Amino acid sequence: MRSQYLVALLPLAAFAHSFPSPHKVKEELSAPPRGWMIHSPAPVDHFIQLRIALPQPNFHLLEEHLYAVSDPEHERYGEHLSKEEVEELVAPHPESVNAIDEWLASHGIEGNIGHSPAGDWLTIRIPLSKAEEMLNTKYHVWQHTDGEYLVRTTFYSLPAAVYDHVDLIQPTTLFGRFKPQNSSLTSPIHVENLPTLVDRATGLTVNASCNTEMTITCLREIYNATGYTPSADVGNSIGVTGYLENYANTADLQRLYEDQVPAAAAVNSTFKFISVNGGVNSQNLSRASIEANLDTQFAFGLSFPIASTFYSTRGQPPFVPSLNAPTDTNEPYSEWLDFVLSHPDPPLVISTSYSDAEETVPESYARRACAGFAQLGAQGVTLIVSSGDFGVGDGDSNPATQTCMSNDETNRTQFIPGFPASCPFVTTVGGTVFFNPEISASFTGGGFSRFFSRPRYTSSLLSRISLPSFLSYQDAAVKGFLDQLPNSTYEGLFNPDGRAFPDVSAQSASFRMFLRGEVTHQIGTSASAPAFAGLVALLNDARLKAGLPPLGFLNPLLYSKAASGFNDITLGHNPGCGTDGFNATEGWDAVSGLGTPDFGKLLKLVT
Numbered sequence: 001m002r003s004q005y006l007v008a009l010l011p012l013a014a015f016a017h018s019f020p021s022p023h024k025v026k027e028e029l030s031a032p033p034r035g036w037m038i039h040s041p042a043p044v045d046h047f048i049q050l051r052i053a054l055p056q057p058n059f060h061l062l063e064e065h066l067y068a069v070s071d072p073e074h075e076r077y078g079e080h081l082s083k084e085e086v087e088e089l090v091a092p093h094p095e096s097v098n099a100i101d102e103w104l105a106s107h108g109i110e111g112n113i114g115h116s117p118a119g120d121w122l123t124i125r126i127p128l129s130k131a132e133e134m135l136n137t138k139y140h141v142w143q144h145t146d147g148e149y150l151v152r153t154t155f156y157s158l159p160a161a162v163y164d165h166v167d168l169i170q171p172t173t174l175f176g177r178f179k180p181q182n183s184s185l186t187s188p189i190h191v192e193n194l195p196t197l198v199d200r201a202t203g204l205t206v207n208a209s210c211n212t213e214m215t216i217t218c219l220r221e222i223y224n225a226t227g228y229t230p231s232a233d234v235g236n237s238i239g240v241t242g243y244l245e246n247y248a249n250t251a252d253l254q255r256l257y258e259d260q261v262p263a264a265a266a267v268n269s270t271f272k273f274i275s276v277n278g279g280v281n282s283q284n285l286s287r288a289s290i291e292a293n294l295d296t297q298f299a300f301g302l303s304f305p306i307a308s309t310f311y312s313t314r315g316q317p318p319f320v321p322s323l324n325a326p327t328d329t330n331e332p333y334s335e336w337l338d339f340v341l342s343h344p345d346p347p348l349v350i351s352t353s354y355s356d357a358e359e360t361v362p363e364s365y366a367r368r369a370c371a372g373f374a375q376l377g378a379q380g381v382t383l384i385v386s387s388g389d390f391g392v393g394d395g396d397s398n399p400a401t402q403t404c405m406s407n408d409e410t411n412r413t414q415f416i417p418g419f420p421a422s423c424p425f426v427t428t429v430g431g432t433v434f435f436n437p438e439i440s441a442s443f444t445g446g447g448f449s450r451f452f453s454r455p456r457y458t459s460s461l462l463s464r465i466s467l468p469s470f471l472s473y474q475d476a477a478v479k480g481f482l483d484q485l486p487n488s489t490y491e492g493l494f495n496p497d498g499r500a501f502p503d504v505s506a507q508s509a510s511f512r513m514f515l516r517g518e519v520t521h522q523i524g525t526s527a528s529a530p531a532f533a534g535l536v537a538l539l540n541d542a543r544l545k546a547g548l549p550p551l552g553f554l555n556p557l558l559y560s561k562a563a564s565g566f567n568d569i570t571l572g573h574n575p576g577c578g579t580d581g582f583n584a585t586e587g588w589d590a591v592s593g594l595g596t597p598d599f600g601k602l603l604k605l606v607t
């Protein structure tokens with residue numbers, strides 16, 4: 001709503017000059033993320049869609065509600081908030097709304113402003129020259145050493161009158177590209193002397209073929225979920241996100257079902273497609289993607305017949321400067337969050353297998369995207385993300401040649417955590433291989449965030465009731481791990497106070513999937529996330545059948561009541577940055593998290 005008095009401030013040109021307050025730098029990268037160089041001036045006729053985040057002054061209250069409804073010992077456990085309640089808790093202050101409206105109007109921008117339902121995000125589409133004037137900056141076409149282009153800047157400024165009324169504006173300094181976490185490690189795994197059937201000490205029977213090829217049946221066998229049958233009609237749902245023009249092919253899904261889930265094949269089961277911001281549903285077989293096929297086939301194959309949704313979010317580098325591409329949108333999480341937070345009834349579990357190095361994402365952006373994940377969690381949605389495929393290191397899959405240099409002028413060596421794996425409001429899944437024993441995969445992303453400190457929960461809202469210590473849900477578990485590290489281990493390479501990940505793990509190698517009609521095998525934590533998400537959907541099935549609410553944000557539950565429902569992984573490590581990385585150990589560790597799910601045990605713990 002535009003306030004009346006603004007009209008009196010017209011004409012705009014005059015008002016623009018009445019904004020005498022000097023611009024103050026809002027955000028500045030000390031250097032562009034490694035690998036990016038200025039290629040050319042930004043094309044003059046380029047349009048840019050700017051997204052403006054207004055501060056959420058009551059976010060701490062949202063966070064308190066989130067913890068209350070996610071804490072299994074709390075009386076409000078499972079009393080998830082409605083979409084409207086969440087919106088009220090993240091709404092910006094009216095002063096901020098007015099200040100931004102005035103600023104935009106002073107630049108002649110009054111119509112065509114997109115508003116998120118809570119009013120905490122505004123979207124405008126303007127010529128780049130206008131953006132440069134408003135933000136007192138200069139955009140360029142940047143080129144990465146791998147050939148991709150982006151239109152970005154390393155700094156932007158705001159007039160003092162709006163400075164404190166803006167959290168961030170993008171795209172400006174965001175160079176992240178959120179790659180699918182399908183590892184380049186595609187070589188098959190060789191195991192000698194395969195037994196025909198393996199009896200775990202625990203009594204589980206797992207087909208020996210699962211040592212060389214992972215299927216839906218194998219996952220159910222290894223994770224003690226054989227024979228559990230979910231229902232289609234208890235209001236349950238599961239979703240998978242697709243970005244960067246990764247298309248999920250329904251014919252390939254049908255092939256996977258014929259191969260591994262005959263009941264789904266018999267009814268031609270398929271997913272509901274949802275386009276986000278113009279995302280396309282290409283069913284052209286030659287455009288089917290490894291990532292989207294892998295994610296849909298395993299998340300939906302494990303959870304059939306639970307209602308399934310595939311989101312395709314528009315936005316794809318490379319930006320081709322020579323084509324004067326009209327838009328240059330690549331902030332997939334905020335686009336997707338904006339959409340999903342605007343619509344009622346999101347899927348109850350959502351899996352995402354795309355990430356990038358935390359340091360290529362501006363901290364302000366990471367914080368707001370993470371806050372968006374918290375908003376979904378408060379509504380009872382479980383968000384599952386993969387932990388990354390480069391161990392403790394950077395995007396170079398050869399640990400020996402990783403530079404792991406910080407993105408500032410110091411060039412110091414440091415471990416490179418991934419985002420959104422490092423967000424404290426998602427459940428991050430690492431990768432394992434084999435079983436009996438199950439071992440952490442060497443490529444498993446794991447470590448400690450530099451942006452997000454470990455959740456330390458202090459309540460104002462709930463201060464009169466006693467608070468279980470696990471509201472700082474992972475603090476005790478992570479301290480145990482840090483305490484056993486040899487003294488001074490990797491000092492300076494990681495932030496021991498950071499949000500630590502992964503939270504849990506699941507198989508990650510030799511997933512038998514279909515691509516363009518053919519069988520192929522895929523490896524990476526990209527596979528682990530949908531596999532874990534599928535099992536969470538089965539747990540939700542049991543809860544809904546028992547008349548209980550869905551699980552929602554999982555972490556406070558995982559680190560407390562549900563911890564005994566995980567197989568502790570104690571073998572493997574995740575090398576990177578010229579080091580051996582962290583070791584899987586007894587209890588939580590920065591390679592396997594709490595371990596892999598024992599569905600049978602978890603079922604008893606959550607119902």
Ligand SMILES: *[C@@H]1O[C@H](CO)[C@@H](O)[C@H](O)[C@H]1NC(C)=O
Binds near residue numbers: 182291
């Ligand atoms: C990973 O997925 C991307 C996009 O689908 C694809 O271009 C790339 O080749 C894949 N990488 C591997 C190693 O399979």
Ligand SMILES: *[C@@H]1O[C@H](CO)[C@@H](O)[C@H](O)[C@H]1NC(C)=O
Binds near residue numbers: 207
């Ligand atoms: C083991 O897996 C193989 C390959 O998927 C399959 O042919 C065989 O029937 C399975 N054996 C049992 C006992 O399930």
Ligand SMILES: *[C@@H]1O[C@H](CO)[C@@H](O)[C@H](O)[C@H]1NC(C)=O
Binds near residue numbers: 266267268
């Ligand atoms: C599934 O699709 C196939 C091929 O399109 C068709 O022949 C068959 O009748 C369908 N089955 C059902 C149950 O819809």
Ligand SMILES: *[C@@H]1O[C@H](CO)[C@@H](O)[C@H](O)[C@H]1NC(C)=O
Binds near residue numbers: 284285286287
């Ligand atoms: C399918 O995609 C391929 C590769 O992008 C393209 O060459 C072909 O024309 C497309 N086919 C159809 C029917 O659109």
Ligand SMILES: *[C@@H]1O[C@H](CO)[C@@H](O)[C@H](O)[C@H]1NC(C)=O
Binds near residue numbers: 409410411
């Ligand atoms: C940091 O690395 C960059 C790129 O390799 C180089 O240009 C720069 O001189 C280095 N800075 C220092 C202080 O070593």
Ligand SMILES: *[C@@H]1O[C@H](CO)[C@@H](O)[C@H](O)[C@H]1NC(C)=O
Binds near residue numbers: 483484485486487
């Ligand atoms: C690290 O050093 C402290 C004393 O400085 C000692 O108490 C602790 O046991 C040591 N931890 C390990 C794992 O060696």
Ligand SMILES: *[C@@H]1O[C@H](CO)[C@@H](O)[C@H](O)[C@H]1NC(C)=O
Binds near residue numbers: 485581582583
């Ligand atoms: C990992 O385990 C090896 C073998 O026990 C040990 O030498 C090494 O110090 C451990 N590394 C860390 C980071 O804990």
Ligand SMILES: *[C@@H]1O[C@H](CO)[C@@H](O)[C@H](O)[C@H]1NC(C)=O
Binds near residue numbers: 203224600603
């Ligand atoms: C499998 O789950 C059942 C409960 O359904 C549990 O009793 C059993 O201990 C679990 N088996 C293993 C090997 O963990």
